[in-house]
Amino acid sequence: MKGPLFYSKILLFGEYGIIKDSKGLSIPYNFFKGALKVSKEPTQEAIASNKSLQDFAVYLEKIEKDEIVQFDLKKLQIDVAAGMYFDSSIPQGYGVGSSGALVAAIYDKYAHDKITVLENLTREKLLKLKEIFGLMESFFHGNSSGLDPLNSYLSLPILINSKDNIEPTGIPSQSTTEHKGAVFLLDSGIVGETAPMVSIFMEKMKQEGFRNMLKNKFVKHTDACVEDFLQGDIKSLFSNIKQLSHVVLDNFKPMIPKQFHTLWKHGIETNDYYLKLCGSGGGGYILGFTQDLEKAKKALKGYPLEVVYNF
Numbered sequence: 001m002k003g004p005l006f007y008s009k010i011l012l013f014g015e016y017g018i019i020k021d022s023k024g025l026s027i028p029y030n031f032f033k034g035a036l037k038v039s040k041e042p043t044q045e046a047i048a049s050n051k052s053l054q055d056f057a058v059y060l061e062k063i064e065k066d067e068i069v070q071f072d073l074k075k076l077q078i079d080v081a082a083g084m085y086f087d088s089s090i091p092q093g094y095g096v097g098s099s100g101a102l103v104a105a106i107y108d109k110y111a112h113d114k115i116t117v118l119e120n121l122t123r124e125k126l127l128k129l130k131e132i133f134g135l136m137e138s139f140f141h142g143n144s145s146g147l148d149p150l151n152s153y154l155s156l157p158i159l160i161n162s163k164d165n166i167e168p169t170g171i172p173s174q175s176t177t178e179h180k181g182a183v184f185l186l187d188s189g190i191v192g193e194t195a196p197m198v199s200i201f202m203e204k205m206k207q208e209g210f211r212n213m214l215k216n217k218f219v220k221h222t223d224a225c226v227e228d229f230l231q232g233d234i235k236s237l238f239s240n241i242k243q244l245s246h247v248v249l250d251n252f253k254p255m256i257p258k259q260f261h262t263l264w265k266h267g268i269e270t271n272d273y274y275l276k277l278c279g280s281g282g283g284g285y286i287l288g289f290t291q292d293l294e295k296a297k298k299a300l301k302g303y304p305l306e307v308v309y310n311f
Helices: 044-066 073-081 098-110 123-141 147-154 194-204 208-231 234-251 258-270 293-299
Strands: 006-013 024-037 085-088 158-162 165-168 182-187 274-277 285-290 305-310
Touching: 006 098, 006 147, 006 208, 024 098, 024 147, 024 208, 024 305, 044 073, 044 085, 044 123, 073 098, 085 098, 098 123, 098 147, 123 147, 123 165, 147 158, 147 165, 182 293, 208 234, 234 258, 234 274, 234 285, 258 274, 258 293, 285 293, 293 305
Parallel strands: none
Antiparallel strands: 006 024, 024 085, 024 158, 158 165, 182 285, 182 305, 274 285
C-alpha cells in the first residue's frame, strides 16, 4: 500500500504577522514530500511514526464530536494496526510543514464527504478546509492556523489576505533565462520547536511597544512584500525585504539562532542577501532573498543553500 504524495510548503511571507491579520503567501515546495505506507520490514522511524498515528487516531475521534468533519475511523484503526506510517523526506522542526503534509494525507484518505481539489473551490470551502486542518494539526502544535495542511493538500500557492479571506493564487513564473536573483533556504542545522517560539511571541504581544511595531512596521512591510512579489516588482520587493529583515533582527532576536545574528546583519549591510524567518524560527531553515545568487553563495560560503525560486 502506498498513498498519494503530499509536499512540503514554504510560507514566503506572513510568519507571526498572519496571527495579527497581515497578508501572507504560502507556496508548495516539491523538494520534500511524504506518503502513507505500510512496510513488511519497518525501520525505527516507521515504528515511531506508526505510534504517533495511533495517538493521532485517538485524537481524531475526539474532534469528530465537533461535527465539522467525520472520518472512517474504523478503516484508519485497521490500517494503523497493520503498521501504517507516514514515509516522509520532510525534515521535522524546519518550518517546511512536516505535520501539515501528514494531516493532508490523513484527510485525503479517511475523511467522509471530503472537499476535493477538483471541485470549484469557493471561499467558504477553503475556509472550511482551513478550519478542519487547523483542528487536526492542533494535535501536533497545540494551536494551528491550518494553512500548512491546506497548502500541502491543494498543492497551490495560497494568498492570505486576512484570517477569513484566503484564495489560491498564481505567482509570477520563474525566470528561466537570467537566474540571477533567487529565494533560497539556509540550513541552520538546528531543529526548531514551534510551540516555545509562539509563546515567546504571545508574551511579547503583551507589550504595547511591540504591538505598535508589529502593526506599523512588521505587518506593513510584510503586506508590501506580498504585493510586490505577486506583481513581479523586484525593485520594490527587495527594498521592502531589506526593511523586513531589519525589523526581524531588531525585534525577533529570540527566534533567530544566536550564531546567525552576525550573518543576518552582514546581509543587510552589504545588500548581498537578506534573511528572514521561515516559519516560527528558533532553528530549522532560514529564508534568504538575493538579487545575485553567486554573490550570496560567496558571502554564505560553508552554508548549504537550497534554491526555492528564481527571479
